[in-house]
Amino acid sequence: MVKKGKEGKKVVIGMTGGVDSTVAAYLLKKQGLEPIGVTFNFYKEESSQKPGEECLGTCQSKSLVSIQEVCDKLEIPFYGVNASHLFKERVLDRVLTARLGGTAFSPCVYCNILKFDLLVEKSKKLGADFIATGHYAKVVKNIKTGKFQLISANDREQDQSYYLSALDRIHLENLLLPCADIRRSEVEQIAKSLGIHFVKKGDRNRLCFMKEKNFSFYIQKNAPPGMLNNGGIFNFEDGVPIGDHGGVHHFYIGQNKVKALDNVKIEEDARVVEIDRKTKNVYISKTKNIRYSICEVINYKQDPDTDISSPIKVFIQFSQLEKRQACFLYFKNNDTVVLKFQEEIIGLLVKGSHVAIYNGLGAGAKIIGNGTLNSFGFFDKSGKFRSLPDPEEVELEIYGQEDLKLDLSLKIPRKEKDVTF
Template sequence: MKKRVILGMSGGVDSSVSGLLLKEAGYDVIALFMKNWSEKDEDGVCTATEDAEDARSVANQLGIPFYTINFEKEYWDRVFTYFLDEYKKGRTPNPDVMCNQEIKFNAFLDYALSLEADYIAMGHYAQVKESQGKYYLLRGNDKNKDQSYFLSRIGQKALSKTLFPIGHLDKKQVRKLAEENNLYTARKKDSTGICFIGERDFDEFLDKYLLTKEGDILDVDGDIIGKHTGLIHYTLGQRRGIGIGGIGSGEPWFVVGKNLKENLLYVAQGEKHPALYSKSLIGENPKWILEKSPNMPLKCTAKFRYRQSDIPVTVDLLEDGNLYIKYDNPVKAVTPGQVAVLYDSDICLGSCIIKSIEPLNKKYSHLNITL
């Protein structure tokens, strides 16, 4: 009897080729489109509707059943409210990581299992390896497209039931397979931006949901040099859109801190300015792929944002359950609210949410986000 796989089909080329490979491998495949967000963009278009139609067209080509399921409430409750709450704290969240943790590998998985599926499948560039009854998350073979960063908070139940059909391929191979099989999405461009925001104006989107107030921009010496449009519009390390020009040496300015209580934005001039760098961080809410903390202290590598090069670190577990992560060398623009993902070579160990950073120079400690 064929194993039943419910494929999360997004309307993109990656999940389309995943469907093709699953069918060729002899699985009983059912395509399921998740509707997580229905708001129209600034052009009056609901991209979810377009994506669903693209996914349906590919499913018809492949001769597999196609259904849609609405997870908008779950998405709002578990991901979007988290996203807004983090911005209220002055942090910069990663909702795509939370979408995987709460929706794709939780709500979607539970729904699929209720339909007596043996597995779920997703078009992510990642791999699962089983050894002695434990399931490990590995990077995808295409290091430029590897998405293990976004999957770093899923556990054993999900991994034991998940297939990543394109994890061993690179993007060029995926495109080639789509074109050779004349799939409807073969030349569809990859989606960019946060899942529910897409490519619209990000600041405009935030202003719809959160109150903003203008305030002063200060340099690291405390001198007022401009006005900001609301602290939610800025993130640590940001260079563009600050609105400061013709001041100082002529080098670009970067965001280096926020004070929420006094509504202040701190900036420093020059991409090598020490205020941009930290030497360690505190990470909260750690999640381990094996659902058990490794032996500490742990020597491994970390990524503090997607596509960042691996950074050698030492990790320790604090008494309060948080992680203390010390970098071998100073790192630029480590941002509270983002995800610190830990690796042992190609194995993803898990991740934590960056709570605070320790500046390279103590004299810049006042620049840390303060409520």
């Protein structure tokens, strides 16, 4: 429900033509506000488009004309904004740089930062008091500090707070999320009652950035020629050749679903653990062969209200689809933290991925920090897995009471050499 005093206020809402944003706009209007629909044109595919589809963006399921029709049905104003140049600069180019460097990048997180920057800008131009989207997350005001904070939605299965975890308080202070307090099943029921035809978008929590074939085409078009040379795929432990690939730009550390040329079959649990850019060779290993118990997060931004005087227990999430994991957080400096997991975990983390840090597991858990995964657990030269020192020792090192060095690289033994990444 809209709190007293907000009735009649203007709110700029990001529209995709999908169920969530449409129902969000409907709820805002029903609760007494004056929603204004806005759609951003972020990226136009190279393939030919039908008339009226010039505004197709990364998270849109409908054409500009169709979104206009949805807004007409709701009887709200609608604006289309061309932001393709900003999307290229702030998302596409960064994804390209990361992929060429052999690391991942979380496009949806940074795409959302761009969206909310544009929503704030558009709201000022239109004289609106609030911004809104159809995301499943909640914004609450801290009674003691008066500051706004992002927390998990009531519907944990549909919660999208991970995607919004990098938003600043300038985005949160005037943000309305009408779908936060209801379940997706209820949203779908409301959508049916509106009599609007929606195009099915598939799994709404999966990467909406670009279709893989279009993404590969974009990389091939913009990558340096030397990066596009074919190379070999080898088993990491013994160096046995498995197949050939069409260029190292197709791979990043931690990647699964590895594909080789000529339909050579690669086991489903294989992950990329090394990329040799000189030889253009890619090395893979089975997930079960890799373990970690620590990781380092850089570019860390924390909630100013969080007590950093001692280590704290937190819950970390590495992607929208993964479950949160319990760990201890140690502050190293202003933008770097070390995370120690309660148990050793089998698998490989994806270097460069966005990390969201919560203070709990369930609905209402607060985002207390976010950053970029830099490095994680390690093996020593003898091939024995090494875990982080005891929390007491780590605390001494991090808080300057004793000079202890933490090796945060991951080494997997191979016959020829040890490789660190």
